[in-house]
Amino acid sequence: MPGVQLVLRSSRVVTPEGTRAASVSVADGRIVSVGPRDMPVPDGARLVDAGDDAVLPGLVDTHVHVNDPGRSEWEGFTTATRAAAAGGITTLIDMPLNSLPPTTTVAHLRTKQESARGQAHIDTGFWGGAIPGNVADLRPLHDAGVFGFKCFLSPSGVEEFPELGPAGLESALAEIAGFGGLLIVHAEDPAHLTAAPQKGGPAYADFLASRPRAAENDAIGRLIALARKLDARVHVLHLSSADALPAIAQARREGVALTVETCPHFLTLSAEEVPDGATEFKCCPPIRERANQDALWQGLAEGVLDCVVSDHSPCTAELKDGDFGTAWGGISSLQLGLPAMWTAARARGHSLDDVVRWMSSGPARLAGLGGRKGAIAPGHDADFAVLAPEETFTVDPARLHHRNPVTAYAGRTLHGVVRATWLRGERIAEAGDAGRPLRQTGRLIERPTG
Numbered sequence: 463m464p465g466v467q468l469v470l471r472s473s474r475v476v477t478p479e480g481t482r483a484a485s486v487s488v489a490d491g492r493i494v495s496v497g498p499r500d501m502p503v504p505d506g507a508r509l510v511d512a513g514d515d516a517v518l519p520g521l522v523d524t525h526v527h528v529n530d531p532g533r534s535e536w537e538g539f540t541t542a543t544r545a546a547a548a549g550g551i552t553t554l555i556d557m558p559l560n561s562l563p564p565t566t567t568v569a570h571l572r573t574k575q576e577s578a579r580g581q582a583h584i585d586t587g588f589w590g591g592a593i594p595g596n597v598a599d600l601r602p603l604h605d606a607g608v609f610g611f612k613c614f615l616s617p618s619g620v621e622e623f624p625e626l627g628p629a630g631l632e633s634a635l636a637e638i639a640g641f642g643g644l645l646i647v648h649a650e651d652p653a654h655l656t657a658a659p660q661k662g663g664p665a666y667a668d669f670l671a672s673r674p675r676a677a678e679n680d681a682i683g684r685l686i687a688l689a690r691k692l693d694a695r696v697h698v699l700h701l702s703s704a705d706a707l708p709a710i711a712q713a714r715r716e717g718v719a720l721t722v723e724t725c726p727h728f729l730t731l732s733a734e735e736v737p738d739g740a741t742e743f744k745c746c747p748p749i750r751e752r753a754n755q756d757a758l759w760q761g762l763a764e765g766v767l768d769c770v771v772s773d774h775s776p777c778t779a780e781l782k783d784g785d786f787g788t789a790w791g792g793i794s795s796l797q798l799g800l801p802a803m804w805t806a807a808r809a810r811g812h813s814l815d816d817v818v819r820w821m822s823s824g825p826a827r828l829a830g831l832g833g834r835k836g837a838i839a840p841g842h843d844a845d846f847a848v849l850a851p852e853e854t855f856t857v858d859p860a861r862l863h864h865r866n867p868v869t870a871y872a873g874r875t876l877h878g879v880v881r882a883t884w885l886r887g888e889r890i891a892e893a894g895d896a897g898r899p900l901r902q903t904g905r906l907i908e909r910p911t912g
């Protein structure tokens with residue numbers, strides 16, 4: 463085959479048709495064929511034999527808070543994308559808040575793109591934000607290439623990104639539906655949060671009681687009704703309450719254009735195991751009980767949940783200190799999401815194909831990148847995560863590339879060592895490269911049109 467520069471082979475290549483022994487041929491950064499493992503290597507092509515390590519399509523993480531510029535001491539494009547590369551992720555979409563400015567106008571988007579330029583180890587795109595008063599900015603942002611729009615229904619935690627009230631939500635969604643865009647929502651109903659006891663303090667049970675399941679369930683119910691009324695596409699971010707699954711499944715059966723994600727921490731950590739005072743486990747909505755986690759796994763298995771993404775939302779170590787009332791809410795897991803998920807998935811009898819569906823092809827489809835990312839198939843970008851699935855390691859925060867290596871996973875033994883990550887046919891990370899400068903060849907990407 464003329465033009466092939468790289469052949470990557472393994473006994474376990476995860477393709478849309480299943481996992482099999484194969485050789486993947488790459489030309490100009492794209493996959494040109496997936497052939498038999500023993501196929502001849504074309505003249506001039508480099509052969510990389512991954513042996514029995516699994517070759518996955520690079521992961522796509524559509525929920526990452528990079529916080530750069532403005533709060534780059536929390537995280538930044540270089541550190542976030544390097545951690546992501548080390549964790550097998552090859553594409554991330556940055557959330558519109560926690561950076562300054564937030565991504566709520568085209569000018570702000572340009573500021574963020576300038577901040578990211580030349581820094582990214584992996585392909586990086588941007589969500590826009592829908593806040594009170596910026597309805598007129600939504601279409602220009604859409605035209606400028608954001609992947610969709612995030613909004614909150616309850617306070618976001620930062621004053622420059624206020625939540626939408628009922629009227630604001632409806633006008634934003636009507637506008638977005640008018641140009642065929644996507645609204646992604648932090649779905650907690652503020653009335654339930656206000657009514658719940660807000661004790662603060664070190665007890666995890668008190669924190670859990672302050673963010674009740676009803677807040678999520680009712681917010682999702684409102685979103686379903688509005689999506690149906692406006693014939694709009696809505697995506698529910700970081701679902702924690704499994705009680706909402708039946709209503710979600712029913713709405714989807716009825717044809718409502720609703721998609722839903724959950725996160726590794728909801729699927730791998732449980733309220734019962736959070737020590738009092740352990741604010742590294744604080745996030746909103748919160749990590750709930752084991753029985754809730756079992757129901758989320760069932761939702762994944764049944765296809766009611768579309769994807770699993772990190773909601774990597776770091777801050778400085780100081781801001782993560784304090785008690786459950788005062789500490790910043792957010793869990794950092796860019797580098798650990800794949801092994802954390804694989805460890806729990808294999809224990810529940812799931813395959814790597816399932817993990818790829820939840821963490822690569824599912825999020826790629828959500829972002830409209832399905833033809834380019836998220837699959838080892840001809841025509842797709844040659845983005846790969848090479849994983850040793852049976853190997854284990856113990857999480858050492860000092861080995862994380864996150865700017866603030868605070869992690870709820872510290873000390874856990876996980877299955878799945880990421881041996882190497884490839885972006886468009888180029889190796890961008892490999893095990894043991896800590897401290898070594900690596901090329902920052904990630905591109906700033908836009909929502910595909912047409």
Ligand SMILES: [Zn+2]
Nearest residue numbers: 525557773775
């Ligand atoms: Zn988030």
